[in-house]
Amino acid sequence: MATSQPCLGSAIGVNDLIDVLDLLKRCGFPETRWYELGLRLGLLKKTLDVVEKNHPHDVSRCMTECLSQWLAEKLKHDVLINIFNNRHTVLSQSLCDSVSIAWLLYAEHMLAQEAVSRVVSASPSISNQREALLTAVKEAVQTDPNSLHTFANILCTMSTNVSLGQDILDDISKYFPTPEVGLVPETIDMVPEGNNF
Numbered sequence: 794m795a796t797s798q799p800c801l802g803s804a805i806g807v808n809d810l811i812d813v814l815d816l817l818k819r820c821g822f823p824e825t826r827w828y829e830l831g832l833r834l835g836l837l838k839k840t841l842d843v844v845e846k847n848h849p850h851d852v853s854r855c856m857t858e859c860l861s862q863w864l865a866e867k868l869k870h871d872v873l874i875n876i877f878n879n880r881h882t883v884l885s886q887s888l889c890d891s892v893s894i895a896w897l898l899y900a901e902h903m904l905a906q907e908a909v910s911r912v913v914s915a916s917p918s919i920s921n922q923r924e925a926l927l928t929a930v931k932e933a934v935q936t937d938p939n940s941l942h943t944f945a946n947i948l949c950t951m952s953t954n955v956s957l958g959q960d961i962l963d964d965i966s967k968y969f970p971t972p973e974v975g976l977v978p979e980t981i982d983m984v985p986e987g988n989n990f
Contacts, residue, residue, distance in 0.1 A: 809864065810857070810860055810861055810864055813860050813864070814856070814857065814860060817856075824852045824853055824855075824856045825852050827852060827855045827856035827859045828841050828845065828855070828859070830856075830859060830860075831844075831859040831862070831863065834859075834863045835863070835866070836859065836862055836863055836866070840862055841859065844858045844859055844862065869938060869969070870938045872968050872969075873934060873938035873939075873941045873965070874934055874935060874938065876941060876961065876964045876965060876968075877930070877931060877934050877941055877961075878931075879964070880957075880960065880961055880964070881927060881931075883957065883960075884923070884927055884957060885920070885923050885924060885927060887957060888923050888926070888927070888948075888954060888957065889951070889953035889954055890951060890953065890954070891912055891915075891919070891922040891923050891925070891926040892912055892913055892916070892922060893951070894926060894947060894948070894951070894954070895908065895909040895912040895913070895926050895929070896909060897947045897950070898929075898930070898933075898943070898944065898947055901943050901947065903930075903933050903937075903940050903943050903944065904929050904930075904933060908925075908929035908932075908933075909929075911925045911928075911929065912925040912926045912929065930944050941961065941965065942962070942965060944958075944961070945958040945959075945961035945962045945965070946958065946962075948961070949962070
């Protein structure tokens with residue numbers, strides 16, 4: 794009976810960790826090269842340093858943690874791109890003031906000046922400006938999925954785009970909830986009735 798083998802270019806996720814480990818073992822990939830593998834998979838050096846620090850002298854565990862980090866990052870990347878793609882139609886129909894948004898994203902280092910120029914030069918057609926902006930945003934999100942959060946926050950700063958930005962933030966929080974911060978109730982100095990000191 795044949796087992797399904799993951800293709801590293803297809804949609805794989807954290808649940809495929811054992812399959813990826815098995816594939817590397819069958820291919821004879823040495824576990825001692827886990828750090829280099831992590832770098833080639835696109836993991837940050839600081840992430841790999843934490844793995845190494847948490848599991849000193851345990852190359853097998855380091856390899857497992859390295860691949861687990863990569864699969865989680867890949868899953869996050871895919872989810873955020875899907876959120877953008879699912880919102881694309883609404884954005885292309887409703888987004889207001891694409892040029893201002895492009896400049897704000899440039900100020901946040903999310904878009905290059907060339908991308909802003911493409912949005913500006915699409916004038917006077919509002920729909921062309923929107924498409925130029927959305928194309929630039931999609932490219933940014935594909936490079937750095939966290940850019941989607943920046944884009945949504947920028948939309949929330951503009952009264953005409955608040956609902957669009959909030960919808961994206963809501964979608965993100967469905968998949969990546971932020972921990973609730975405990976609120977400290979305000980203390981009010983009150984003297985109960987009938988207790989006059």
